[in-house]
Amino acid sequence: MxxxxxxxxKGDPLIWGVVFLLSSLSILTVYSASSSxxxxxxxxxxxxxLFRQTMLIxxxxxxxxxxxxxxxxxxxxxxxxxxxxxxxxxxxxxKYGLKLNEASRWLHIPFVNKSFQPSDLAQLSLIVRLAHxxxxxxxxxxxxxxxxxxxxxxxxxxxxxxxxxxxxxxxLLFLTCLVLMYIGRIPIKYLIIVVLFGLLxxxxxxxFGQRGGTAASRIxxxxxxxISFQTEQAYIAITTGGLTGKGPGNSTQRNFLxxxxxDFIYAILIEEYGLLGGIFVLLMYLILLYRAIQLLLTATSxxxxxxxxxxxxxxxxxxxxxxxxxxxLGPVTGLPLPFVSMGGTSLLFSGVGVGILLSVSQGGIDKExxxxxxxxxxxPYNRYKKxxx
Numbered sequence: 183m184x185x186x187x188x189x190x191x192k193g194d195p196l197i198w199g200v201v202f203l204l205s206s207l208s209i210l211t212v213y214s215a216s217s218s219x220x221x222x223x224x225x226x227x228x229x230x231x232l233f234r235q236t237m238l239i240x241x242x243x244x245x246x247x248x249x250x251x252x253x254x255x256x257x258x259x260x261x262x263x264x265x266x267x268x269x270x271x272x273x274x275x276x277k278y279g280l281k282l283n284e285a286s287r288w289l290h291i292p293f294v295n296k297s298f299q300p301s302d303l304a305q306l307s308l309i310v311r312l313a314h315x316x317x318x319x320x321x322x323x324x325x326x327x328x329x330x331x332x333x334x335x336x337x338x339x340x341x342x343x344x345x346x347x348x349x350x351x352x353x354l355l356f357l358t359c360l361v362l363m364y365i366g367r368i369p370i371k372y373l374i375i376v377v378l379f380g381l382l383x384x385x386x387x388x389x390f391g392q393r394g395g396t397a398a399s400r401i402x403x404x405x406x407x408x409i410s411f412q413t414e415q416a417y418i419a420i421t422t423g424g425l426t427g428k429g430p431g432n433s434t435q436r437n438f439l440x441x442x443x444x445d446f447i448y449a450i451l452i453e454e455y456g457l458l459g460g461i462f463v464l465l466m467y468l469i470l471l472y473r474a475i476q477l478l479l480t481a482t483s484x485x486x487x488x489x490x491x492x493x494x495x496x497x498x499x500x501x502x503x504x505x506x507x508x509x510x511l512g513p514v515t516g517l518p519l520p521f522v523s524m525g526g527t528s529l530l531f532s533g534v535g536v537g538i539l540l541s542v543s544q545g546g547i548d549k550e551x552x553x554x555x556x557x558x559x560x561x562p563y564n565r566y567k568k569x570x571x
Contacts, residue, residue, distance in 0.1 A: 191247075192250060192251075192540065192544050193250050193539075193540030193541065193543040193544050194473055194477075194539070194540060194543040196469065196473055197470065197473055197536060197539055197540055197543065198540070200466045200467075200469055200470050200473075201243075201246070201521060201533075201536055203466060204463070204466055204520075204521040204522055205239045205242070205243070205521055207451070207463065207522060208235065208239060208521060208522040208523070208524075209232070209235055209236055209239065210430055210431075211443075211447055211450060211451050211454065211522065212231060212232070212235045212443050212447070212522075212523075212524045213229075213231065213232040213235070213431075214430060214431045214432075214433055214436065214450065214454060215433065215436045215442040215443040215447060215450045215524075216231035216232075216235075216442075216443040216524060217231075217431075217436075218436060218437055219231070219443070231443070231524065234524075235524055238524075238525070238526055238529050238530075239529060241529070241530060241533075242521075242529040242530055242532065242533035243533060244533075245530050245531075245533040245534050245537060246533040246534065246536050246537040246540070247537065248537065249533070249534045249536075249537025249538055249540075249541065250536075250537040250538075250540035250541050250544070251541075252537075252541060253541065254485075254486055254489060254538055254541040254542045255483075255485070255486075257310050257489070257538060257541075258310060258311070258314040258485070260310075261306075261307040261308075261310035261311040261314070262311055262314075264303060264304075264307040265304070265307045265308060265311055265336060265340070267303075268300060268303055268304035268307055268340065269304075269339065269340075269343065271289065271300035271303070271304075272300050272301065272304060272340075272343040272344060272346075273343065274289065275287065275288070275289050275299075275300050275301075275347065276343070276346045276347055279347070280297055286347055287299050287301060287347045287348055296526075298526070298527040298530075299527040299528070301344045301347070301348055301351060302527045302528055302530075302531040303531065304340050304343070304344060305340075305344070305351075305355050305496060305531075306493070306496070306531050306534060306535055308336060308337065308340045308355065308359065309358065309359070309362070309489075309492040309493055309496055310489060310492075310493075310538070311336060312333055312336065312337065312359055312362055312363070312492065313362065313366075313485060313488040313489040313491075313492045314485055314489075315332055315333050315336075316333070316362065316363065316366030316367075316368075316488050317366075317483070317484045317485035317488055319366070320366075320367070320484050330363070330368050330372045330376070333359075333363060333368070334375070334376050334379060337356060337359040337360075337363075337376070338356075338376075338379050338380065338383050340355070341353075341355050341356040341359070341380070341383065342383040342386065342387060345383065345384065345387030346387055346390065348516075349384075349387055349388065349397040350397065350503070350515035350516065350517055351515075351517060352384075352387065353384065354499055354500060354503060354517070355496070356380050356383075356384075357499065358492065358495045358496050358499055360373065360376060360377065360380070361495055362488065362491065362492045362495065363376065365478075365488065365491060366488055400513040400514050400515075401513050403513065404512065404513035409510070410514055411440070412439065412440050412441075412445075412446060412514055413507075413510050413514065415435055415438050415439040415440075415446075415449075416435075416439060416446050416449035416508050416509070416510070417510065418435055418438075419433065419435035419439060419446075419449040419450060419452065419453040420449055420452045420453065420460075420508070420509065422434070422435070422453060423452040423453040423454065423455070423456050423457065423460075424456055424457070425456050425457050425458060426455075426456040426457075426458060427452065427453060427454045427455040427456030427458075427459055428453060428454055429454060430454055430455070431454070432454060433450050433453045433454050434453075435449065435450065435453055436450055441516075443523065443524040444518050444519075444523040444524050444525065445504070445507070445514070445515075445516050445517070445518065445523070446507075446508055447518075447519055447522055447523045447524075448460065448463070448504060448505050448508040448509075448519055448522075449508045449509075451463060451522070452508075460505075463505075463522070464505060467497070467498045467501045467502070467520075468498070470494055470497065470498060470536075471494050471495070471498045473494075473539075473543075474490040474491050474493070474494030474495075474539060475491060475494075477490035477491070477539070477542050477543055478490060478491050481542055481545075482545045486542040486545075487542075489538060489542055490538075490539050490542040490543070493535045493536075493538050493539055494539060496535065497520045497532060497535060497536070500517055500518075500519075500520055501519055501520050503515060503517055504517050504518065504519040504523075505519070520532045
């Protein structure tokens with residue numbers, strides 16, 4: 183069995199373990215948090231969302247498994263094409279997408295009667311593209327006046343389009359890009375220009391976007407110290423959970439807290455598993471980030487290291503923001519907890535992102551890629567390996 187797992191599940195075993203633990207906890211917590219909803223809406227079938235979440239997580243693992251078998255170097259040209267596709271998809275979603283809570287973030291897929299969020303595709307594609315652009319710049323003069331403009335252009339464009347329907351998600355993505363550019367040694371003076379551009383784009387999104395008024399009111403309420411109904415119910419769930427929790431399935435606040443299975447699932451998790459359970463989940467995300475930082479130091483290429491850090495930052499920053507909102511350290515955002523909250527598209531693309539991480543942790547997968555590069559460069563294979571080392 184051990185030999186079988188080593189052959190089929192390649193890459194960093196600790197990353198596999200983190201995702202498996204979070205996903206297992208997701209099935210239990212989503213089942214508990216959504217049982218009342220399923221009872222009301224699914225003709226008393228309280229197991230409906232249990233089976234649905236299990237199938238979605240299985241799909242996420244399939245996406246992760248497929249992604250980790252692809253050499254991470256192939257994701258760069260794929261991301262470039264997907265970014266161009268994402269731009270019209272985001273515009274169509276803004277104008278004609280499915281509306282929920284006054285925001286159209288979903289596109290309906292014909293014939294299969296399903297919907298997906300183009301923003302998830304755009305976010306992951308942007309991080310892959312940005313990592314590749316930064317890696318290319320390492321061979322050039324980083325002080326070149328215009329070398330950072332393509333990065334600013336893509337980061338600003340994608341973040342602005344997402345902000346029209348999801349302001350908090352867009353700001354989180356822009357912050358991730360900013361941190362990645364800093365790690366990629368973009369000079370501070372250019373990063374300041376990027377920040378100013380981001381502030382202008384954010385102001386435009388607040389003025390013309392679908393959720394600008396809601397985002398502004400939530401930020402204003404948070405700064406004034408006003409506690410929303412969601413936050414109040416989350417406080418009650420966390421307080422009554424104590425150190426060890428009430429036990430799986432014994433939550434009471436799931437009947438009062440809006441969206442306990444997605445936006446505020448961390449509060450339900452603490453109520454049922456206690457402060458120890460909440461700390462455990464937080465540690466899982468920090469371990470994921472730590473392993474990605476290790477890859478930055480040990481990856482066979484600078485692109486691989488930046489790619490690993492960028493993908494992990496995208497996941498971990500979202501997790502930290504979700505946790506911060508649940509405990510009252512930030513305004514309500516509506517962002518899910520990666521690998522834990524109930525969802526479809528978010529689980530799928532989180533799985534692909536971790537699959538890319540696992541691909542980087544394996545180094546070069548496709549030996550034909552190396553041989554082809556060797557033939558084109560005219561360097562004998564043994565000398566090529568020494569040069570890579």
